[in-house]
Amino acid sequence: MHLVVTRQEVMRIVISFSYTDHSNKQKQASGLTMIQPSSSQKRKPSQLPQAVMVNTSVENFTREVPKMAHEWEFKLDVFQKQAILHLEKKHNVFVSAHTSAGKTVVAEYAVALSLEHGTKAIYTSPIKTLSNQKYWDFKNIFGREHVGLQTGDIQLNEKASCVIMTTEILRSKLYDQDLSDLEWVIIDEVQYIGDKVRGVVWEEVLIMLPDTVKLVLLSATFSNTMEFANWIVKIKKQSVYVICTAKRPVPLHHYIYTGTQNITENQLFEIVDESKRFNNENYRRAWAAYENQKRAGLRNVKQRNQYLPFVTMVLYQLDYLPALVFTFAKAKCRDTALTLLGADLTSRKEKSEIAVFLNNSLKSLTESDKKLFQIIQLKEMLMMGIAYHHSGVLPLLKEIVEHLFQKGLVKVLFATETFASGVNMPARTVIFDSINEKYDRVKRRTVNSAEYIQMAGRAGRRGKDDHGFSIILCGDRIPNDSILRSFQQGKACPVESQFYLKDSMILNLLHRAKFRIQDILKQSFAEYCRDLSRETELLALKHRLNDIKPAPCGLCEEDLEQYYYTYKKINSLRPYLQNYDTCLRKDIADSRPNVIVIC
Incomplete structure (x- = not known):
């Protein structure tokens, strides 16, 4: 027994099915046909890992x-x-x-x-x-x-x-x-x-x-x-x-100093106070003082001995010692410290304590080692409360300097910026020899806000000082107010990835590590930031798309969606309908050879 169905009936079934299927999808999307799970089927979702900003009470x-x-x-x-x-x-x-x-x-x-x-x-x-x-x-x-x-x-x-x-x-x-x-x-x-x-x-x-x-x-x-x-x-x-x-555990005050080796009085100007308020009036006064010195020709003379009057007549008089002076060159670090040999900043008791510590620390050295130029030089400076610290200093001497600085027996320490990297050796005052000579292995540039915060943060000893002081010396030019505002108000720069593949990394990954090179690349902070940038851009485009209002069309608003789903279903069944039509014509031709079928 064969069931004969006309083409019109097939089309009517398809259209009916399409409308029914589409309406069911709409109901499911709107939640009308959602089946509620039983209590035994309900599961508490596990909390996904996330970054949490902690602000809970203690x-x-x-x-x-x-x-x-x-x-x-x-x-x-x-x-x-x-x-x-x-x-x-x-x-x-x-x-x-x-x-x-x-x-x-x-x-x-x-x-x-x-x-x-x-x-x-x-x-x-x-x-x-x-x-x-x-x-x-x-x-x-x-x-x-x-x-x-x-x-x-x-x-x-x-x-x-x-x-x-x-x-x-x-x-x-x-x-x-x-x-x-x-x-x-x-x-x-x-x-x-x-x-x-x-x-x-x-x-x-x-x-x-x-x-x-x-x-x-x-x-x-x-x-x-x-x-x-x-x-x-x-x-x-x-x-x-x-x-x-x-x-900050100790409030910080920011100054600029416009003095020279001949002029020290009234040359220290507070630019930012402990509340991070920028003092425009003091900045204008500092600028005027610097320009007056230039017009008088005082800035044309190289300041070879600027630190001696600055330390003895400013820092010592204001009780701003001990001070940590940051320079960005090892040679300048040593040479500048030598200009202070005319200043004696330690008492008789402190000299005795320094001498005892030096003798105990150096007694393991041979007599020939004790005659090394750097050891003799630093011993003389330490007795006066002065020292320098950089990567070129002998490890033993660096430990001696660090210990005496922690004890407060070194009154002025000249150091490179690495001394600020986590070393817990604060001073009352931090001094910047310059902010324009930072060398980043590519070029010389101005220090950024993050670097300034890191170094200036050494000012103020917790439990010893009520206030800390950060002083920038004006050398060949006075710092621009926009630069001072950017990093003296404590805004750090975003940290960016510097990831790159090195030859040693590739060899280690190939021969010893359990990681593949592709895994390291995909998991790098740089790749994460790129993905995040793409996601942010995509989200912005989606928002722009949502803001676009559709053009008004009465026909489209009523049945365009239904028409789309109906047409899609018909189109998917078209091959079956064509096959059915071919078979039907063949059957008619076989049963009635003298009849011509026209479709």
């Missing part, structure tokens, strides 16, 4: 952490308590706070937790000076047997529970060592990820660290904290808790 801190892994003699700040609460929950923490605000407390608590849990912690720093300082600090806190040190020069107690190292050392370990027993990695000065030459090392470390490791990220100058935290979330598939504080 009123119940003692109840939530009844027994701390480590105690301090001083009262903890709010941001420190917030970080400790999340460390107790084994969360990743990113702390952004001003220099000398107390970020080291967070690092110390993570180390204390690892000792309590019987696991290991690694503390990384960008420079050897900071690594050395943290080694001595942590050794005094946790004990010699629990703390180790690894730098390019020194290897001490490498199997300790907490090992302090430079970031490059940790990168090398990740390529060829198993770090399965590692619980915490503390990355200090994480803003170095934006360094043009070394920043790629920080990205390698963060990408290759095992997912079981918890991160403690510390930074003083980081404006795009949430963007960076979201990248960590993406590559680690874990939440990151961001804790930021804009509060």
Whole structure:
């Protein structure tokens, strides 16, 4: 038995089906035919990893952490308590706070937790000076047997529970060592990820660290904290808790100094006060004083001995010592310090204390080593309370200078900018020899706001000073007011990725690491920022598209959508209809050979 259906009936069935199918889709989209799941089918969705800006109260801190892994003699700040609460929950923490605000407390608590849990912690720093300082600090806190040190020069107690190292050392370990027993990695000065030459090392470390490791990220100058935290979330598939504080423990005042080696009186002008208000009147007065000196020909003479009257007649008289002077060249650092040999800034008691420490520190050297020019030179300067510090200074002498500066026995220290990278050695006053001579391995330029904040943040000793002072010396020109406004008001620059493939990285990935080159590239901060930029652009285009109003059309508003779905269904069935028509004509032709079928 065969069922005969005409073409008109087929078309009517198709159209009816199309309308029914489309109306069902509309009902499902509007929720009319949604089937509610039973109570046994309901599941609570798991919380996805995310970057969280922490602003929770710490009123119940003692109840939530009844027994701390480590105690301090001083009262903890709010941001420190917030970080400790999340460390107790084994969360990743990113702390952004001003220099000398107390970020080291967070690092110390993570180390204390690892000792309590019987696991290991690694503390990384960008420079050897900071690594050395943290080694001595942590050794005094946790004990010699629990703390180790690894730098390019020194290897001490490498199997300790907490090992302090430079970031490059940790990168090398990740390529060829198993770090399965590692619980915490503390990355200090994480803003170095934006360094043009070394920043790629920080990205390698963060990408290759095992997912079981918890991160403690510390930074003083980081404006795009949430963007960076979201990248960590993406590559680690874990939440990151961001804790930021804009509060300075010691208020900071910003000055410019227009004095010369012959003129010192009334040449110090406060430009920005502790409330970050820019003083236009004082800036105009400073500009006028500088221009008057130029017209008088006083600025045409090279200022060979500017620091001697500045230190003795300004800083010493105003009680602004000890002072840390930043210069951007090692040779200038030493030469400028030598111009102060005519100033004696230490008392008889302080000289005695310096002499005893020098003798004890240098007694292990041979007689020939003690006669080295640098040792003789620095010994003479230290007795007067003056010193210099840069990468060209002998390691032993650098440690001596750092120790005496911490004790307050060095009154004026000339140093390069690396001294500001996390080293906890604040002074009452920070002085900038110039802000226009920063060399970034490509060219000389003006320091940016992040660099200024990092260095000026060393001004003001917590618990010793009520105020800190930052002074810019006017050399060949007075700083433009727009530049002063940009970085003296404390606005850090966004940190950008400097990721690039190096030959050594490719070889290590090919022969030793468990990662593929493609994986490292896809997970880099640079790639994340590019993807984020594309998403932002796409979202903007979608918003523009939504803002476009459709042209009025009565026909389209009524049945255009129904027509679209009907036509789409008919078009999909067209081959079947054509096949049916061909078969029907063939059957007729076979049964009636004398009949011509015309369609």
